[in-house]
Amino acid sequence: MWKGRFSQDMDAAVLGFTQSLDLDWRMAQADIRGSIAHVRMLAHTGLLAGDEAETIEKNLREIAQEIKDGTFKPKVELEDVHMNIESRLIEKCGATGARLHMGRSRNDQVNTTVRLYLRKELLGIWEGLETLINVLLVKAEEHADVVVPGYTHLQQAQPVSMGHFWAAHAQAFMRDARRLLAAYDAVDESPLGCGALAGSTLPLDREFTMRDMGFSRMTENSMDTVAHRDHFLDILYFAAVFGDHVSRLSEDLIIYFTTEFGWVRLPDSFCTGSSIMPQKKNPDVLELLRGKTGQITGALVDLLTMMKGIPLTYNRDLQDDKRGLFRTLECLGLIFSVLPPLLAHVEIDEEKANRGFADGLILATDVAEYLVLRGVPFRSAHEKVGHAVRWCIEHDRPMDKLTLAEWQAVIPEVGEDLLPLLTPRRSMERRNTYGGASPEQVRGQIARAKEKLAAYGREMNAYKDRLPDML
Template sequence: MWKGRFAQETAAAVSAFTQSLDLDWRLASSDIEGSRGHVAMLAQVGLLGADEACRIDGALAEIDGEIASGLLKPKEELEDVHMNVEARLIEKLGPLGAKLHMGRSRNDQVATTMRLFLRGEYGRLSLELKGLLTALLDRAEADRLVVITGYTHLQQAQPVSLGHYWMAHFEAFRRDVTRLEAARAAIDESPLGAGALAGSTLPLDRAFSARELGFSRPTRNSLDSVAQRDYLLDYHHFATVFALHASRLAEDLILYASQEFGWLLLPDAYCTGSSMMPQKKNPDVLELIRGKTGQVAGHLVDLVISLKGLPSTYNRDLQEDKRGLWASIATVESVLSLLPDLLNHIAVDEERAARAFEDGLLLATDVAEHLVERGVPFREAHEKTGRLVRRCLEEKRALNSFSLEEWRSLLPEAGEDLPERLNAVDAVRLRRTFGGTAFDRVAEAIGEGRRFLSEGWPL
């Protein structure tokens, strides 16, 4: 369809090398949707008669059905999905079918098609993210009163509500929803009518076609319309950060389910065994979630490097922007298909979790803050408590094992209520600062999370 100025046929090796059907055939339905919007606009401005537009639109709908049923197979010599659809239209309608492409180029066509395709993908990803957030809220509600060890530097730090822990991951994935919303907003412009790069001499109504296809507005600059792939970078940014959050959750669960931690029990259905060691229960699903994160981040870097060296405007390099996109979407969707159910079937060994509090050392901060409440400067309170911790380690004694008389001799500033409040449950209950781990604060956070999911889900 473009060989008018060429004296030689394209070499077979070149056709095989340059074809993009392995990448873009899945876009067929979206491509046809964009073409039908284009036809409606051509009729609106008088470039097509009403009967002509009706016949083309009907034929495009038939082609969509042929592709969906597998009846229409793409031809590699036609290079891509756009040319295959147009060739089939011409087969059906003859010269009338050849009118479809007036006022557009494959450059603005593919940019429009990609946005239409991603609109559907983002809708699915949004619902799957909602499922993950719901699973985390359910876990937080079920485990709100369970006390576990919180860690910094992978060292035992302070007691926290397990519900508070789940809500920490809820907040991370909630931010991913915001990033997905931003990616969705970035595709809410129609490039259709930008042409190859400079627009068209034909009286196209770009605002009409934008409305017809469900976009808020047409893109503002024809050069930028066919050149920019910022909207794909926005997707890859969402996907990379989501994958990082999923990887961190997976790493936590792998650790907490190990014999050395042991207070979290993974469901058998999401683990595998060893071909040699009968006792093994391996967290393979979580390890693969962690392992796939590098691939998702790599697809972001792949696109960044491709874009870095391109001049304005369209270049054939951009054909390759889909390869990493499809792989990334597939990975993100596979993770989202597994995580919610895995979370729903995790069990917690509360007795094993409580063993971490037996020496009382996780309550050292509570001792220091008790002294602060009694008027002791924090640095002084920190030093005194630190010396007491050292004594406990040397004597192999629990920090919360001292009697009131011993406390008075060790820390004269200590109040009578100190011994009775030195337990993990009170340590959690008293941390009532906004966003803290106190049980009632966790309940508030869960309630707010439920409202977020129920009141006008973002996408």
Template structure:
């Protein structure tokens, strides 16, 4: 393609080193779609004839079928998907095919193809994320009345509704949905027509091409259009945020399903055994998902480091921009799918969960807040309850099994009305502050979450 400028043939080692077919051949259909729109615009503005357009459309249609049935084997000597398609077209239709590249560069061509590809992939991920969110809503309803320990520092803290726990992950993943929409928004304009970097002297109609390809309009600045990778970084960040959230969820489930905790049971179909130890039930799906999150994060950092110091506009470094992104998109889709299926089959041992509260110490905050309602300053209440807890630990007594006179040795302000509050279920039901763990609040969260999810899936907005 550049033989007019160079005297010798490209060294075969350079050819093999610089080719990008291993990562951009998946853009073939998107490239052809962009070429069709570009050709129709060229005909509309009088740069090619109607006969040229007819031949180009027929040729590209045949090439698309060859790609789909696998009969088109790309040539590495042509470097990338774009030149392979163009060379194949020219071989089919002659000079008409050689006219197709008028007014464009591979710089704006690949930027457009990647946006078309990303738009499709992100919409697929939107469906997968929506499926996971629906599962979390169903789990919240199923386990609204189930009480389990809540933790800080991985130490038992307070009793919570398991339905409340599932909703905490729902809200995190729903925020990821907002980030996915932002990534879609960042690819809403079409770079085609920006040329190599400065536009074109030809009378191109960029608005027509943008409409043809389903974009809101053309990009605003030709330099920025071929240089920026914000759109890819936005897609990466959706994957990263989602990965951080699924990794935390997986970590929780791995811990809760261990023998030491034991109140969560993972489905056998999503676990594996040991080649040596017959008793083992290993949470491999969750562990692999947690591990894959590291790769998603690393690939985001890879692209960010790549673009941080590049001068305007295009640099060959950017050929590598797609490799990590496409892998992260695939990983995100596979994790969302398998995690949704696993969660649907999770079971809870309610008896074992309640046994975790056998010492009653998770009710200590309830006692402190009881004293606050009796006008005892919170720090003073905290100290008094802390002394009572220490005595319970030393004596091996259960906090919710104490007599009132025993409590009053440390908390003289206590009355008979405190004893009914020393109950695990009562503790959960009384936490009815907005966003709290009471059944009524969990129900409100779920109803609001279902409304927002329906709106997001239907309109692409979380408003």
């Protein structure tokens, strides 16, 4: 493409080093759709005759079909998807095809192609995330009345509803959904017409191509447009935080699945055995999900590092900007293929979960708050209950089994009305503050999350409706 300036052919090693076909061929349909928008605009502005534009679009659509059929085999010597398609177009319609690239640089062409491609990919990611959140909300409703230990520092803290646990993870993924919408919005602007960096002397109509490709708006500054990759970083940031949330959920389930805890039961179809130990049932899928976080976070750090020292505007470093991004999108797809169905089949053994309450100490905060309601300052109540905890440990007595006389010997302010409060279920049910662990509050969280998720879905459907044909 630059043979007019150079007197030597590109070295074979350089060709292998600089080619990007292995990365960008997947975007062939998006590249063709961007070219169709461009050629329509050229006809609209009079830069191309109507019959020329029709010929080019017709042949571009034929090339798209050749790619779908597998009859069009790209050539590495043409470097990338963009030059392969343009070369094929010229083969098919000669000099007319050679007019396609007027008013366009590969800088704004590639930028347009990637944005077209990413919009469809992100809608697919949304579908997976929406499914995951819905599964968690179903589990939250299913287990709203199931009492399990809640933990801080991985030490028993207070009784909670298992539905509260599922709803907690759902809330994290709801924030991810908001981040995904923001990432989509960052992608959803048209760069076509920015040229190499400074726009064009030709009378291009950027608003025309924006509308033709279904973008919400145009980019504002041609130099910034070809130089930045903030929209990639927004996607990778969403993915990295999402990956952390997946990892935390996986770790929780792995821990509660161990023999020592034993109150989460995982489906056999999502576990593996041991090559030597016949008794083993290993949570390999959850472990792999936990491990994927490293890859996803690495992609974000990779691109941040790549971008930090690049001067305005385009530099060839950016050819590799998509490698980590595309691997991340593939990784997200794999996560969504296994995590929702795995969660849907998780079972909870409430009896085993409640065995952890045997010493009754998980109810200590309830006693302190009971004393507060009887006029004892909280710090004093905390100290008094701390003494009671120590007494129970020293005398090997479960706190929830103490008699009134035993309580009053340690804490004189205790009345008989404390005793009915000291069960894990009663403790969970009484935590009825907004967002709390009671079944009533959990069901409120579920209802509100469903409403918000539906609103996000409507927003994403509006984006989907604006996608052009061929995508």
